[in-house]
Amino acid sequence: MVDTTGHPPADLPRLLHVTPRRQQILDTAADLFAARGFHGVSMGDIGAAVGISGPALYKHFASKEDILGQCLLHASDQLLAGARELLSGAASPQAALHALVARHADFALDNPALIVVQEREWDALGTEARAQVRKHQLAYIDVWTDALRPLRPDLGATEARAAVQAAFGLLNSTPHSARINRATMHALLTTMANQALSAPAR
Amino acid sequence: MVDTTGHPPADLPRLLHVTPRRQQILDTAADLFAARGFHGVSMGDIGAAVGISGPALYKHFASKEDILGQCLLHASDQLLAGARELLSGAASPQAALHALVARHADFALDNPALIVVQEREWDALGTEARAQVRKHQLAYIDVWTDALRPLRPDLGATEARAAVQAAFGLLNSTPHSARINRATMHALLTTMANQALSAPAR
């Protein structure tokens, strides 16, 4: 994972290495994008937030859109890789789904900015970056759907996908939500998601 | 409802009346804002989408921000008024909560653009409009919380609010979700939300 042969300009090799500075910029930019939206944040804003100014960012990224792309790719890749790693060591289907829920809740609680950006600005990307991100997202949904379907034979394929996305919406409500103790919030979100995904009582 | 004494310029009285043109502009703008974000849509875009061009919009609204404000105020007001109306005729606490869930699901399925805009761009507003919208949103959350707490004595006040917002996240997942039959989607969302909000099995 983590590369997927994503060479954006291909002629600026150093713009791909992972340096602390690059990571700092990505983290800061994600926060700003989450707070004010992609178009609501200027390069000057991002630069100022990391202590450098405006055009210096082009020493690290090819463009503003490139910054957003790296944010989203990193986020979607992290989620997908984590989920696949989980599934390889799952005892039962029930355990697999519960593990996915818990992991996603952890991610959402730890990276609220990435969650927000991922769900609202993936359309601001250029076609190629958008395709990459979309691929990861769809794959992630598929992992969940595959985990859910054996437990819910009452759901058709598309219904199962919709149910999964509804569960994402629930878990991703974290950034918009009241501030309570992290552990309490984690417990609340996971039990709610698990109940939402379980079969109705009938 | 629907006014809350919101006179924005106070010197342009006709900018408050509800004309078909104004409503058309608001609807179109909501779609555009939902698709590309507030800052990603220009006045020219909005004008073009309703068949007039750019500056003509100032014959109907004071500013771009005013358009967004009217969108959000209308949406939050509609939700709140509907919820209060429901509660006045609810038989049991259970029935009240179920009615709220069903109504919210209806709204989300009918107005996906308003849902998206409401949850992502209320911070692009000026202080006074933001306060208005926030007030409606908080009141709406309170209505839900008041309906939920008698059913879930195990939840503290802030936990109940977080649970309500998690349920919103679930129900609001509609716009991001796969396209399935509206009735099926409604059934899926309501049962999931009701299960998510019900007490854990223990």
Place this chain on the structure above:
DNA sequence: GCAACGGGTTAACGAGCGTTAACCGGGAGG
């Protein structure tokens, strides 16, 4: 010691934005 380079600076550009100004046609009221 010096060339190369990584990472920063400020200045400047061109485009696009929100908004205002000035103008105009048509229908209603007296």
Place this chain on the structure above:
DNA sequence: CCTCCCGGTTAACGCTCGTTAACCCGTTGC
């Protein structure tokens, strides 16, 4: 018939943005 106003138009202003250019300094390799 003249007047007003409602809802359009196009032109223009000023500002901000993303991006490029030109320059600079400290560190490193030869």
